[in-house]
Amino acid sequence: MGALAIATTTGLIAWGGAAGAARSNTNAKDIVVGLANNEGQAISIPEFRYGALAAVKYINATGGIHGHKLKVDTCIDDGSPEGSINCANKFVAAHAVVYFAGIDTGADSAIPIISAANIPYVSEFPWGSVQRSSPDSFGLGAGDTAFFIAPLHALKQAGVKSFAQFYYDIPSSQALLPIVHAIATSLGLTVTQISVSATNPDWTSAVAAAQAAGDQSMWGILQEGDCTNLVQTARSAGFKGPIAVGSCSAYINALGNKAANTLTTWPYYFPQLYKVAPKSIQRQIKIYEKYMDASGYKKDLNGYATASFASMVELSEVMKSIPGTVTGADLLAALKTADVPGFMGPTVDCAAHVFGATEPAGCNAKVLLLKVVATKKGPVRKLESPGYENTASLAG
DSSP states (O other): HHHHHHHHHHHHHHHHHHHHHHTTTTHHHHHHEEEEEEBBSSOOOOOHHHHHHHHHHHHHHHBBTTOOEEEEEEEESSSSSHHHHHHHHHHHTTOOOEEEEOTTTGGGGTTTHHHHOOEEEEESSSOOOHHOOTEEEEESOOOHHHHHHHHHHHHHHEEEOOOEEEEEEEEHTTTTTTHHHHHHHHHHHHEEEEEESSSSOOHHHHHHHHTTOOOOEEEOOOOOOHHHHHHHHHHHOOOOOOEETOOHHHHHHHHHHGGGEEEEESSSSOOOGGGSOOOOHHHHHHHHHHHHHHHOGGGTTTTTTHHHHHHHHHHHHHHHHSSSSSSHHHHHHHHOOOOOSSSSSOOEEETTTGGGGGGGTTTOEEEEEEEEOOTTTEEEEEESSSSSSSSGGGGO
């Protein structure tokens, strides 16, 4: 943790020091960043877009990239392959240097188009099988594998021997089933995999199926509303075991102490964890709060926006390592060897291939594991253990 603090502090100095370059280069050409995000009927998480936009405001306010401002070209899609292909073509036409996805479950279809144009694909986490495996794809926040291993390992540590996995009936979720099954097997856990509709899930039936199978716990990587409905339905049905709900947070306030005995994972510290964060990260949390507020997104501080804000800032650090004008080809090459300070999270090391051939796009394997506990004042989200868990060493 000490090494992280030193590296992060150095990164903050570098970010602040670029401001003079911006003032002395008022005619600098903008660097176009393509920003895609799913905000359709099946998948809609605008918070990922909010965080990225607030981060760009911060980056530009503190000097940009060697005096060049970032200019966002936004493309809202519905998570379908066609939607992502449209975004890819839009970004190529706009001469974007990167396809940055807040969340884009259909982006597997976009990668061949942007790869042909020497444009890298960057997101906080990969959202599909091509995104996990393409040499032109980079998950700066953490590999998907980290979000599977951490909660399942925690359930095992809690004495659980079986769990139900709820997954959406869409290709990007279905593609994860063999990976989850393999991890569960390596941990000695039995898994019942239960499909739910991405647009209109029947949580009563899904929970009943898990209970009929005799599963001791439940887990799903879901949207905020579905996390709330899953936990509420399970508790109403008398299920008292632990429930792991991906990276959701809104369900905690929505359900009060009924949210107790749930687990979440996240690579980034957020304002609610300010007091237990390292000093260097506390400074970054303040920056994040300031620019989210300035962008009109203050109510979304403690959720998904942390990931896109942090990843956009980390991407800007990779851009700063490139001398002269930033191009897509230069950025693609720089990302392949990127080793930059994390922002509100662990160091980004894309060259390390922390999950090997299983998920080469993952640039780190560290996440925070949090548990919700009931108190007289309401539910509190606490770290299960101090600092990050290195999931690359937990499976098996």
